[in-house]
Amino acid sequence: MTPRGTASPSRSAAARTTGMRLAGIDAARGLALLGMMATHVFPTFESNAQLTPTWVGLVFSGRASALFAVLAGIGLALSTGKQQPLDGPRLWAARRGIALRALVIGAVGLTVGGLEVNIAIILVHYAVLFLCVLPFLGLDVKHLLVLAAGWVLVSPAVAFLLRPWLLSAEPPLQLGHNPVWEDLSTPAVLLGDLFLTGYYPVFQWMTYLLVGLAIGRLALTSAAVPVLLLAVGAAVAVLAKWFSVVMMEDWGGRAQLQASLLDPSYPLESLLQVNLAGVDQTGSAWWLASSAPHSGTTLDLLHTSGVAAAVVGVFLILGRLVQRAGLDLLLPLRGAGAMTLSFYTAHLCVMASLSGQPLPSGWTVEGVYWAQAAAILAIGGMFAALGWRGPLEWVTHAASQLGQYQPARVR
Numbered sequence: 001m002t003p004r005g006t007a008s009p010s011r012s013a014a015a016r017t018t019g020m021r022l023a024g025i026d027a028a029r030g031l032a033l034l035g036m037m038a039t040h041v042f043p044t045f046e047s048n049a050q051l052t053p054t055w056v057g058l059v060f061s062g063r064a065s066a067l068f069a070v071l072a073g074i075g076l077a078l079s080t081g082k083q084q085p086l087d088g089p090r091l092w093a094a095r096r097g098i099a100l101r102a103l104v105i106g107a108v109g110l111t112v113g114g115l116e117v118n119i120a121i122i123l124v125h126y127a128v129l130f131l132c133v134l135p136f137l138g139l140d141v142k143h144l145l146v147l148a149a150g151w152v153l154v155s156p157a158v159a160f161l162l163r164p165w166l167l168s169a170e171p172p173l174q175l176g177h178n179p180v181w182e183d184l185s186t187p188a189v190l191l192g193d194l195f196l197t198g199y200y201p202v203f204q205w206m207t208y209l210l211v212g213l214a215i216g217r218l219a220l221t222s223a224a225v226p227v228l229l230l231a232v233g234a235a236v237a238v239l240a241k242w243f244s245v246v247m248m249e250d251w252g253g254r255a256q257l258q259a260s261l262l263d264p265s266y267p268l269e270s271l272l273q274v275n276l277a278g279v280d281q282t283g284s285a286w287w288l289a290s291s292a293p294h295s296g297t298t299l300d301l302l303h304t305s306g307v308a309a310a311v312v313g314v315f316l317i318l319g320r321l322v323q324r325a326g327l328d329l330l331l332p333l334r335g336a337g338a339m340t341l342s343f344y345t346a347h348l349c350v351m352a353s354l355s356g357q358p359l360p361s362g363w364t365v366e367g368v369y370w371a372q373a374a375a376i377l378a379i380g381g382m383f384a385a386l387g388w389r390g391p392l393e394w395v396t397h398a399a400s401q402l403g404q405y406q407p408a409r410v411r
Helices: 009-041 055-060 063-078 088-112 123-132 141-167 181-185 187-197 202-216 224-250 253-260 268-274 285-289 298-325 331-337 340-354 365-386 391-404
Strands: none
Touching: 009 055, 009 063, 009 298, 009 331, 009 340, 009 365, 055 063, 055 268, 063 123, 063 202, 063 298, 088 123, 088 181, 088 340, 088 391, 123 187, 123 202, 123 340, 141 187, 141 202, 141 285, 141 298, 181 187, 187 202, 202 298, 224 253, 224 285, 224 298, 253 268, 253 285, 331 340, 331 365, 340 365, 340 391
């Protein structure tokens, strides 16, 4: 027996353990933020004719943003019942809250889209992904895995067939810039860009949200699931990349694509390693054999989803180890991960202020990145220690609460 309102020692310990282990989710989100920032600040190619990939391009390009999207799905699963998805009125209330949260994120995205910055901003696509995944929030892990498997197999082929038609329309259904408020006046172009022709095509990227939802429906606090995520995720990532290399190099896929480009000097090999965004992937079905970052192919989605699952597994294991040690060593990283919307927006503003301007005397590109990273980790750690929400996180939380509000019935 324990006093009323006081948790039993075993229950309190279990709650602390659960919180610490799942703090690994926020820490992984913090890593995703720092990875995305790295691709924004550092060059992903060397400035030579061959466009030799840099280490930042090889490590983070495509993987950091995919991790960010998978973690969005995990977060939605954790907020809608974890292993037991919500149903009935509670599910509809959660959907309303998520929809309002998405509208806030979309509004922020449309606002910062007007910044003069050479960065593909993910926020509007992110908001649309939240809206598109609403019908699937009530599914259990088995149905989510089947749906994700079907989506990753079918969506890239459908997109490959539809994209040329959208790009040949008059005007082409592609923005060529980050979405802004003015683009609402041309909804066909905006929707075409968001779903199929833009940098983060929602149609294929739904895979990441579905994978994240499935992961979030697992028993993440158990000892076995993080190890399973690490093992299966790493295996899928390696096999997807290996199979793509076989098709591209051993079966002649890259030679076919190089010939279709009609330019023997085109640095296709480097682009396949780092980033195919902006490359006209039409005219040859061999594009579907690529696992290049931001190609949106089946093998790209499998590889990046596998990497994301493995990273989540690693951070869940780290959370368990940190809990056993009694030291919250993940505090700065999980603090950053709990404030990604605020920090991402602030990062865009900083980069916009530096765009087209010479760096201050004594500053380097490395200094610009590490100064921002240090500030984010320090401020995030402080907010996490104090239990505070970030300013934009406070707004999205308020919107979510408003959406879930249900007035009491008069009896």
